[in-house]
Amino acid sequence: MPNSATLQRGIQENLYQHIEEWVKGTKHDVCGVIFLYTENGPANLDAQVRGILEAQPDLSFEVWTDDENNTLAVILPGRTLDAVHFEGLLLKQRLQDIKADLDPRITLASFPEQGEATEAVMKQMAESARRSLSGDIHIFTREEAKTARSSILIVDNDPTIREFLQIRFKMQGYETYEANDGLTALNLIEKMKPDLVLTELNLYGIDGLPYIHHIQKLNVNKSPKIVVLTEQKVEQTISQCFQSGVEDYITKPFSPVELDARIRRCFN
Template sequence: MANTVTLERQMTVNVYDILEEQLKGMGSRPSGVVFVHCKNMEQQPEAEVNEALERTCETEFQLWKDSKTSTIAVFLPGLTLNATHYQALLIKQELLERLGEADPRLTIAGFPEMGSPSRHMLKNMAESAKLSQSTDIQLYTKNETMTAPGKILIVDYDETTREFLRIRLSMQGYETFEAVDGLSAIELAKKINPDLILTELNLYGVSGLSFIHQIQSLELQIQPKVIVLTDQRVEDTISKCFEKGVDDYVTKPYSPVELDARIRRCFQSNAVS
């Protein structure tokens, strides 16, 4: 069983001040935060969340309830974003099994990927969970990372893959465009000047590596970032992609929440450069 830490709920110190202090104390070490809100419950199920964590979490955790936002905050020191997402799935499953119509909404974030934590950021995370209209676990992103919705070009021959990415990315505020092959993607890129291209390597009309080279050679106002999404795991292929200048390489099957984080990092890099 994991080492568990739960604090007194009637606190004079603000939940977000404590959580901010805990996160900053982690330095560069990974940690996760989960906010839980059950839309159909007047009293939030603090005991059930705690019991779920005691059964499934293999590391120490801390938990608080914030009555002002009607949310439960969970601090997971040592967990990566991927592991935090998995833990959130277990919490959600437990609540659905035990509380039926609780309708849990969860928002997660990984640190230090999110940058320096602040009370304001954490309060926004809580509000995001409370106001979420989706039953999917949400990855929290700071609105200030982009001054305008980013443009993402999705290049994949598989219609189901394109549809999944389009829906998920659109829900996060990105402006999405689609192409079924490399040649049409190149023409579309000239017209829309995307901020980011998500591309499969197995493309019709032009090979994936040739497509990447041609994209990098286009005279665009802003050179797009490129993330490869593929089932090709050959080391030589991966090396050649990075030699061509791709920004990230993600193998299928992948964690959607991890892909969200990698996309966000690309946009943060654009904002800094």
């Protein structure tokens, strides 16, 4: 029997993380994903999509909604790219049969055929559907999956440094978050699941190696990479950080160009 679910409001903030977890957790070798966006779609669009999918025998699916952005995510476990493309075409045709002036924009893929189904990839697929200027279905490519935006949490008590780094990283295509102390950073890591934490060690509340150890022990599916950017230049501290598993250790003052290169290396 088909299986469908709608994310409750409390989970909306982590929609794309939950989609990633669901896709990676499926027992099938492949899993299809369709993102469907309508600018002025009917309020019951998700129900209409479910009805179309339920009419097909033996089709297992999930329908999750991003109400804020008028976007639907359809998860199709066990479906290869060809099968997902067919379902996308069918959805588009059936929806337009119901409402002739409806112009759904669709981006779809099958994983791992087209790369790793990360949260960043899910966000990029949804954004692709929302920004599409054509009614043609867009098949998300492996190359696009490789360039999906990685996320960086910047932790520093100096607002000038945070602002400088945030602007610089955004210009390079990273998704960025910021925190001014260790406790705030720990909460953000659990909530936003950044790929990398770029952090000072001298922080309010919790700092130094205990802070690094707290990051590594957080209850998240994938611990973020850690790069230290600090005023501390004590050799023993540097050695202990590397022994604790940090990716890199950079001292202030720093070269922005060198920092860029070392951050890129963490994602390669």
